[in-house]
Amino acid sequence: MNKLRENQEFIEFRKARSNMLLSRKNQLLLEFSFWNEPVPRSGPNIYELRSYQLRPGTMIEWGNYWARAVRFRQDNNEAVGGFFSQIGQLYMVHHLWAYKDLQTREDIRNAAWHKHGWEELVYYTVPLIQEMESRIMIPLKTSPLQ
Incomplete structure (x- = not known):
């Protein structure tokens, strides 16, 4: 970390980023043991x-x-990971899913409702939620998740 503080390119990047950054929050996450790594x-x-x-x-x-x-949700290998917060905003859960495109996402999510038991699990988990958010992301070329 000390070397970064001395790196002129990094210093310039931080200055430029600070002009665009409105807020930032950090969380320390652990993965649920029942999800694939x-x-x-x-x-x-x-x-x-x-x-x-x-x-x-x-x-x-x-x-x-x-x-x-x-x-x-494992049939199509769309389940990437499930995580929960340990430090930061507590009782926060994140699920990461992979799809070929938005149409595939819709098809797979709709198909889950035809599986025996899915509706019951949704019925019991929805009351546990205070707030939820969904974000669609496209990986950068450097990401190991393409």
């Missing part, structure tokens, strides 16, 4: 990051339901 993927893919702010005290219940729910 994220591995490099060939593309092209788009990624959906779904973030859930859970009600305090519901993390274990959420994890128990999603340990079963993630199995419904």
Whole structure:
């Protein structure tokens, strides 16, 4: 880190970035043990990051339901990873999904509703959520997730 502080290019980058940056927040995340570990993927893919702010005290219940729910979404290898906050905004959960395109995303998400048990898991997990957000992301060329 000390070498970065002395790197003129990095110093200029930080100055330029600070003019564009409105806010920043950091979280220390751990992965749920029932999700596969994220591995490099060939593309092209788009990624959906779904973030859930859970009600305090519901993390274990959420994890128990999603340990079963993630199995419904493994058929097409779209489940990339599931993470929860340890430091920063607590009771925050992030699910990362990979899709070939937006149409594939819609098709796969709709197909989950036809699987026996999915509706029940959604029914029990929705009340645990205070807030949720979905972001579609396109990987940079340097990302191991393409």
